Amino acid sequence: MKKIISILMSSIIMLSMVACGKSNDTATNVDNMKWEEVLEKAKGSTVTFYGWGGDEELNAWLDDVFEPKMKEKYDIKMERVPMDIDQVLSQLSGEIQAGEEDGSIDMIWINGENFKSAKENNMLYGPFLEKLPNAEKYLDLNADENKYDFGFPTEGYEAPYGKAQLVFMHDSAVTKDVPSSTKELLEFAKANKGKITYPALPDFTGSAFVRNVIYDICGYEQFQDMKEDKETVKKAIEPALDYLVELNKYLWNEGKSFPADSTQLDNMFKDNEVVMNMTYTAYAVARGIENGSYTDSTKTFLFDKGTIGNTNYMAIAKNSGNKAGAMVAINEMISAGMQASRLEKLKTIPVVDNHKLSKEEKAEFDKVDIGKGTIPQDELLSKRLPEMPAGLVPIIEEIWLEEVVGK
Known part of the structure; x- marks a missing residue:
């Protein structure tokens, strides 16, 4: 939203x-x-x-x-x-x-x-x-x-x-191994240069992906009661910003632009333009396999430290x-x-x-x-991370636009 x-x-x-x-x-x-x-x-x-x-x-x-x-x-x-x-x-x-x-x-x-x-x-x-x-x-x-x-x-x-919970997906017939952390994601992007991207913020899914990168690199606890101040937030997420700028080099269009929304990214994934997709619908792969929009070899995966749920x-x-x-x-x-x-x-x-x-x-x-290609609910919920306070979300989106896009 x-x-x-x-x-x-x-x-x-x-x-x-x-x-x-x-x-x-x-x-x-x-x-x-x-x-x-x-x-x-x-x-x-x-x-x-x-x-x-x-x-x-x-x-x-x-x-x-x-x-x-x-x-x-x-x-x-x-x-x-x-x-x-x-x-x-x-x-x-x-x-x-x-x-x-x-x-x-x-x-x-x-x-x-x-x-x-x-x-x-x-x-x-x-x-x-x-x-x-x-x-x-x-x-x-x-x-x-x-x-x-x-x-x-x-x-x-x-x-x-x-x-809802953020999950990632890939076609196991195309990519055998998948990243379990932001560190591995960078290597995955290097190996699949130009075939990875995420929706432009403030798209709901794209924004969640960036927050998940922040969590994976900076931890999530400090944000739960953080002051809603741009300089405070920027300082806290600096390592994640540096990571995202580095990641740009290997993204679709080199991070100069991003898919407008999660629907565009989903279509790119279906058309094999990219090898990784993401969604807030935890069981989307099962739905996609059932209706024929995803291949039977499409699978869901998470980061080891978990993903944001709300x-x-x-x-x-x-x-x-x-x-x-x-x-x-x-x-x-x-x-x-x-x-x-x-x-x-x-x-x-x-x-x-x-x-x-x-x-x-x-x-x-x-x-x-639940269907094919999904993660069991118990495992999914065990890796469910809390959302950031609502006031921090637009601040992070503004910082991302200024510090990451095109860098």
Whole structure:
């Protein structure tokens, strides 16, 4: 997800004025409703779900599985609105500034610095998480992943949607050995000169790759409570910057330019332009082999020290015209049934707490075949590294642009 902090900061004064005005009746009513009343109010309504639309398999699952279930079970129509997060929050900011109490945006797919900015600018409704029956039933509400998003307190303003973790991939028929560290990656790049690259920051995956390089070289502990100061961050990541500049010599186009986003890199990998790919979708290789976009010999790999993992979330717009419907939809999304379906169809790491599942529910997850070319979930999660605080991410992206590109 792209950052939009600069867009939002210009709206702080106006948003503060709106926040001090009259809150809409829908929010007040939902705040005081019992869950049965929320269900009744949501019945027959339409919920808009705004979020990135670049994953066609996810789009198909939302349209063909989730939407029909919502209609059948709750008489709620789901309207998926594909839009990049910067555009979503820009639209939401404009509606709030205009004083629109019956906004067009209900649910939002969000995380990281975008959530931090939206919450700080009073653009989200909440807290709502603990009002959802399935939150208590299926989630570990004391887990850091449900309490913090990129180190920023969620405070019930988000509900988990799915877990992500950066993984790398290669075609084992093309490259036999793969790097297990940044040191080995440099040698791998030398041996495959011009056939390695990563997405340009602030692409979500490209940014995660750079942070992972920083972790591998500089460690991750120091960043968990680091001051959000450019000079402080730059000094801390200097060894990683030197490494990335050295790596440029052996990259595609010698690091003078980079793929615009992870989609372009993925296409380059499929076309054999590059021999290494990366993604935040931990089981993407299995999906790709199943649909024929990757060869059967494609495999996933990690660095020995691990890779960055995070959780993505669902939030509700401050001025949503259908908060009740959004709450019902989010509650259904975190159910065991929907999370098992997402694991089976989309190979998305579930957000449910396994200890809270019934025997029957556990069986639904256990019977899912993760597919070929993947890393077992236990091993994957054992090498899961924490995200940096959200405020450090745009600073690192700015430094990368100044100190690495074209150097």
